[in-house]
Amino acid sequence: MAVTEAGAGPAAHLPLQLLLRFADAAFEQRFIQHYVAFYFRYAQMSLLLGALLITGDYLVDRFAHIHGPANLLRLTLAVPVLLLGLGFSLLPKARQHWQPVMASFIVTVALCLMLILLRIDQEGGAGLKSWVGVLNFTFLEFYCFVILGVQFRHALASGALIMAAFLYALGWHAGLLAQEAGYWSYHVLTVFILAAGIGWWREYLLRKEFMARSALDDSLRAAEQRALRLAHYDEVTGLPNRRLFAELAAPALERARHSAGGCAVLHVEIDRFGGVHELYGHGQGELVLATIARRLRACLRGGSDLAAVPVMDQEPSLLARLGDQAFAILIPELTGQERASAVAQRLLAAVAKPVAVDGQPLRLSASIGIAMFPGDATDLLHLSRCSEQTARVAAEAGGARHKFFDEALNARARKRVLLEAELREALQAGQLRLHYQPKVDARSAGLVGAEALLRWQHPERGLLPPGDFIALAEESGLITPLTDWVLHTACQSLRRWSDQGLPALPLSVNLPASSLADAGLPEQLEGLVRQYQLHPASLMLELTETMVLRDVATAVGVLDRLRALGFGLSLDDFGTGYSSLSHLKRLPMSELKIDRAFITDVARGGRDAALAAAIITLGNELGLQVVAEGVETAEQSQFLIGRGCPLQQGYLFSRPVPGADFERMLQSGTTRR
Template sequence: MPEPETEDRRGAATAPVLPLRLLLRFADAGYERRFIRHYVAFYFRYAQASLVLGVLLIVGDFLIDHAIAGHSTANHLRLTLAVPVLLGALAYSLLPRARRHWQPVMAGFIVTVAVCLFHILTRIDAEGGAGLQSWVGVLNLTFLEFYCFVVLGVQFRHALVSGLVILAAFLFELAVHAGLSGPQAAYDAYHLLTLFILAAGIGWWREYVLRQEFSARTALEDSRVAAEQRALRLAHYDEVTGLPNRRLFAALAAPALERSRRGGDVCAVLHAEIDGLDGVNEVYGRGQGDAVLAAIAQRLRACLRSGDQVAIHHPVDEAGMVARQGDNAFTMLLSDLGGQERASLVAQRLLAAVAQPVVVEGQVLVLSASIGIAMFPGDAPDLLGLARCAEQAARAAGDAGGGQHKFFDEALNARVRADVVLTAELRQAIQAGQLCLHYQPKVDARSAQLVGAEALVRWQHPVHGLLPPGRFIELAEQSGLIAPLSDWVLDAACRSLRGWADAGLRALPLSVNLPASALADGRLPDRLEELMRHHRLHPASLVLELTETMLMQDVDAAVEVLGRLRAKGFGLSLDDFGTGYSSLGYLKRLPMSELKIDRSFITDVEHGGRDSALAAAVITLGSELGLQVVAEGVETVAQSSFLISRGCVLQQGFFFSPPVPRAAFEQMLRSGSTLVAGTAAAA
């Protein structure tokens, strides 16, 4: 990307100073050099043409005098003295470096031609011809003066010096060699001075106007160039960090990879994602987040040693191949590594640089990064492939807890490819009717009688068979499919309730899990109410299960939405209690009707210890708050007996029944109990 000439364009932002003095010159030396280069470049050919014209005029004078006076030794001096000098000047103008010193050299040539002509005219007078004593002398002086000030007067001071020298030489010739009387010599000298003043005035004014025009045109050109440079920079550089963006990174990295391919060297692409930067933007605002991002970018650039960086010369950014790829992502290209060990050392330095404390509004924050590394040429043959592999490895490092680096491998690629394919198939599955609901009973553990059920979505995949929700729910959240998936589950649950009611089966409340994004939609209560009207159901027949973590994202908004749902009659269940924030202050604000003990507290309750103490405490807490307490994940007789002894009779788990298809669950509805009711009653 071309950059403006720093020295020559200095001062272009403001109008250059042009003093109105006799010797014109811009106050800024760099601007003066720009003016000279432009003028000489533009008028150089015209100056060369004027030299040729001068040769033709002198040859023409020679021919005229030869035709009138015949052969004359003095007349031949025109061809032997003046013409060679002009031809020498023309030859000098053809030299490669002639433009650098064009003004003083040409002034010297003009003075030399003038002296030659004065000598020739004096010799013509001595031979009885019309030289200095006639109008020919004045005509030659006029031509030379205007030649100095108008044709070659790029810088007035050079034209003035040469013009004064010519004037002095001509006056000396008139006084000493012309042989004129005193009055005649004084009269001619007066006319010569008048011509000199006229030529000098025209030359000075011409150069002054030219410089003014140059200033205006250059200011416009500089503003255009500055705008182009800014547009190019915005197109190729990140505005916040000043680092190359994805486009420029690709353009600069491609030649480096090609050199490594030809030389057999090992390169690596590192993709670093800054963990927790979204939280900084949410808490302190985008401005502070950008400041933190810029500081981290400078750390990344500084911690890359020169040996790690790709040796690519660029007129704007020579600091190395560090680029910003996204809101909180950076990409680096390292060359001449020799192996994975060197890339691992660089990644550790980068992690340490990001982990240095940063101060935001007086608060000290410590961030971390997840770095993925892809090796060239082993992992991918081109930059796009390397970037994709590095991003996958960085995502795996983030899923593993962040603050670490991982290398790309084929197993990771296979998992990512499988997830991508599965996400695309899930989008079609929602529309193609491949989803179904399974139902896990909630029972009264004392009699194994059904008191409710939980609807759990399953995917009947045409190739992989029946997939549990753990295989595709996270993919749905990441891809934005969780909203249509939740809508399908709610509608399917309502259709099941309506179907059981029409079949005369026992009406039991059905629980449905809501995603975290549901509470962010203020229209949720109205949509659920419309769904109840459509299926002719009472809101109490549907229990909405939500997790602690989901509710704590925005407690005030959650309380407002849940209050509206509770007012409409929907049941509300707090799922996985004890695994999230477990804030009692928030719990008393939430209008919940049911509390579910997470399975992690049920596993070892029969052995006593902390799990049994926590389970008993949750049961007591729920009872005191007037909530219905349900224990999920019950798998043994001992677990069920312990919970019953502590007052938790509502249970759910494989001990009673796993999630079953609709037909099997309808048999339970007809019998009123689970398939293992006898065993549960004995317990």
């Protein structure tokens, strides 16, 4: 059985030895403190009881036996020693030195008692030569081993000295016959062994009980410390979390406020870190974050358990992890933007160093927002908010840079927050609309399908295109309910058109990047078409090349299941990403859309024309339906028709139109009026 002291080293073992002692010195010290605390009050009562018993002996001898000065020694010698021991126990540091002092005290009392008994013998009383003297020494042995409560090894030394003094007194000063002296010696020795055994066994049991209690206490303490650490520290990086950062930063800001000094709060956001999790998994992603945290801490020079590091020989700075890919830094006594900028550049350089992941170098960048105290805000909450807003602006500007907060950013952030709240309300208030842009056969302008495009009918700003709010929806987590609304509304439209007897043309719906990470997407879509009694082929699911290539293996698995269920799959914006022909071969697509970037100048020839022609040929050879989007002129349309791409989409034929206008196109079968 073993117990480990937190930070004390090896486990403590309990040897079955006569002289008990734990192998771990720190653990032994803990036991001594527990032992003294356990017996302290009891020992104090024993001292008081001893004084009362000696006083009682004096009174008995005073009235029943002798009246000589030897009897008076009990009060003038033994009782003061006992009271002195009791007084010592009342001192503040008595517990720290209890064991050796009490061991010495017992020996002193024994010598006093022996001197008193010898004097009583000289005066003809019942001293050392009588059973009364033997009883006194027997009581001292029990007092030593059992009653007073010192540890066994101290009691053993004291008891041995007492017994040696008694035997010496019997043999040399009592004048007893050898037989009588041997009898008393045997009696005292027997009592000595019995008392020692009781004392040893008592301490042995107490040590075992202490080990069990310590094991429980240590486990509870370890659990409390872990809970406390989890409540205040980030488990991955070991840095303070947002809660502890606020507690540590408050005094620094208060000192800066009183000294009329300045501080800087930096918000460090790792750019596009979600891709690391998707590519390498969360385990490797956490290792990367831990490496970055160590670099940031080293970059600020030094470090401690509180991640407090000195900057420019000043008061320590504070570093904390706020979220999945965000860190916060408070730098006190930093009044100028120049020095804050220098710190930010050093941090950016630290993050930019490659990190080895699976033996391959991974290069990251960061966006840093800086808010200055007291110029930008006067409390940590607003400083953190300002720096976070600024970091977001730096990330939107391309990342790998730092920016300082200003009121323009504040206004932009307020507008963003307001827009997010309005978008949430729009979902509930029915402000979302679907517009439909036809896909046509350019040779006849006949309809062959349509693309459903989301619009927001804002009560004040009018009709907003998706570019004004889709990015915000993705960042705020609203993209999922938006996508659900689009899918349901598109299916409702298909059901309504079918009930009206209109031509059954496939309707394309754009899916967000997060949809491919959802393994339940095929089942969700299958349930949707079953609910509206539609054929899966009536829905064409559009995905951009970039989102598919984030995790090709996962994307192929989801797309294969969708294709097996009968849904059409369209690869949008082809050519603008970084796909290879091997990727295109693996993707189970039924349609390929040429991005408008390749269509704009096709009529002029040159590289755009060559690339567009190559994509058309590639798609046709792979058996894919090729659609050109962004067609705006007749020259572009004729060029595409001549290269084998009659399926087109663009303003030349029709802009995205509301549902009622598109239904009229369905009735006529063409975009021509």
